[in-house]
Amino acid sequence: MIKISCEMCMDLIPLVRDGIASPDSCQAVRQHIETCPQCRELFDGTVPPAADNQQALEQLRRKAQLFSAMLLMFGILFGLGLTSSSGLFYNIIIMPLIGAVGYFIFHWKALYLVPGLLLGTHLLTNALGLIRGVEHLDLPSLLLWNVLYCIFALIGTIIAGLLHFALRKEP
Ligand SMILES: [Zn+2]
Numbered sequence: 001m002i003k004i005s006c007e008m009c010m011d012l013i014p015l016v017r018d019g020i021a022s023p024d025s026c027q028a029v030r031q032h033i034e035t036c037p038q039c040r041e042l043f044d045g046t047v048p049p050a051a052d053n054q055q056a057l058e059q060l061r062r063k064a065q066l067f068s069a070m071l072l073m074f075g076i077l078f079g080l081g082l083t084s085s086s087g088l089f090y091n092i093i094i095m096p097l098i099g100a101v102g103y104f105i106f107h108w109k110a111l112y113l114v115p116g117l118l119l120g121t122h123l124l125t126n127a128l129g130l131i132r133g134v135e136h137l138d139l140p141s142l143l144l145w146n147v148l149y150c151i152f153a154l155i156g157t158i159i160a161g162l163l164h165f166a167l168r169k170e171p
Pocket of ligand 1: 005006009032036038039
């Protein structure tokens with residue numbers, strides 16, 4: 001009688017089911033599943049061995065969100081940096097994109113989180129003079145620009161949200 005571990009049993013189960021395992025392996029698996037309910041469930045096919053897939057998918061989702069968060073912060077800093085430059089009008093595109101990326105990360109919470117991030121980052125970078133073009137704005141004009149940016153970002157968030165909603169409704 002050959003004793004095998006659960007890991008080994010799980011490795012062998014597909015081979016045994018496909019009929020390509022050696023007689024020894026078959027016997028070992030059959031002996032193991034007699035005493036191990038977990039492996040028996042796997043052998044009977046009642047538990048799909050998809051737990052790993054689920055985990056990988058979750059990991060991928062987290063990575064995508066981390067990447068989006070970095071993209072969001074970069075977009076905000078880049079967009080704000082354009083405020084006093086000739087590239088200012090790119091913000092008509094950049095701000096809605098920021099809003100859309102915000103929706104991907106925060107869903108509908110992006111409606112207040114993205115404007116919050118925009119205003120917070122703007123005030124902070126303005127006070128510290130962190131990026132060229134952002135420093136030395138007086139508060140009224142900073143707020144005016146920020147309100148405009150937030151409106152554009154909100155449009156992006158709403159469009160992304162509606163698209164998500166529309167696409168999810170499809171079968
Ligand atoms: Zn087992």
